[in-house]
Amino acid sequence: MEKTLIKYTHCGRNIYVFSCSERRCPACLQSLRFGLPDAPVALTCPFRNGHAVPCALLIGSVHGPTHLGEWHDTEIHVGLSDSEGLVYNYTLSGVRRDESGWERCVCIQLCPAWRQQLRASWDRELERFSALPLWASERFAEEREFGSCCYGFALTFINHMLSLDGREGLSRDQFTGSHVLPRMKAASLYISVYHAVLQHGFCIAGVSS
Template identity: 70%
Template sequence: MEKAVIKYRHCARDVYSFSSDDVSVRQCPVCHQTLTFGLLEAPVAIPCPFTNGHKVSCAFLIGSVHGPSHLGEWNDTEIHVGLSNSEGLVYNYTLSGVRRDAHGWERCVCVPLAPPGRRDLWESWDIKLEQFSILPEWASERFAEERAFGSCCYGFALTFINHMRWLDGKASLSRDEFTGRHVLPRMKTVSQYINIYHAILQHGFYIANTPDDT
């Protein structure tokens, strides 16, 4: 999923294609006429929903060992989550215990959790995250037990997030609250982007039929 996606307006429809395709010499897939654009119909780039998690400080990261194209649906066998520190090192709970990854999260969904102006929070985040990661409950021997309770990597991340919220004088978030507020809206955008991308790969374009498709 390395190609950039663009959207243009033609025949009162939103049409998507890859930016590497020269739309100026192509036909409209709706009317089959040579494409011409007014100012308001000119192609615009669609932001890619995937980010290099190692370049986002103090964030909740959602990735997949199978690549970003598998992030379209929430699937516990494919989705893996972690937390970046202020230097982009990603802490994530696995079968072998807590890992600290310096690479491997270059194409993931990011939820920044610390405002850029809060340097005090950044410094505290790094110290607390390292201390939190060596607690006995996150030992490799406890992984199966955590998985039985539906926790594992998500439980590790959310427990730490709530710990930092408590230190900052904020109320804890339940799993449903955090997921509904921060995860599901982003995953919906990712799913839409992936569907559009795959349609372009298959047909050379994608036509939005309703506002929900965009």
């Protein structure tokens, strides 16, 4: 997914392409002329280098970002980056600390840059938290049975940090609904459009509002 998606509006439709070199609209076959509101714009890719996004929840797949189109526990893996981009993630072998491997993932930054003290606390607490016996490799199968594993590790830590910051924790459904699903839906739509353009040269996504 190295190409940039471009969106423009023509004949009342949103049209996606990789290049605007074509002179005719693929929907109405008329010559392309754009006013300022309809001009082509490059879309921001929803996948980022997780090692460059500090203090964030990272959602990735060993099979690449195209496998993040749907929310499948068997296909995704979740980690937490520290302020230096080291990614902590709970696996069958226990908690890993990855310096690479999270270059193309969905990133949800949880600690803003201006909260310097909270960022310092994040790093310290993440290192301590990851060493707890709760996240030993022997417990991975038990956590997986209850649907936790890497996601449970991440959410438990996030709620720990919320508590330290004087805020209430979030249930799995609350956090997923407010933070994860919107990003995953956007990523899924981007992947669908990207594949359509890759196959047909364009994608017509319906009537523009």
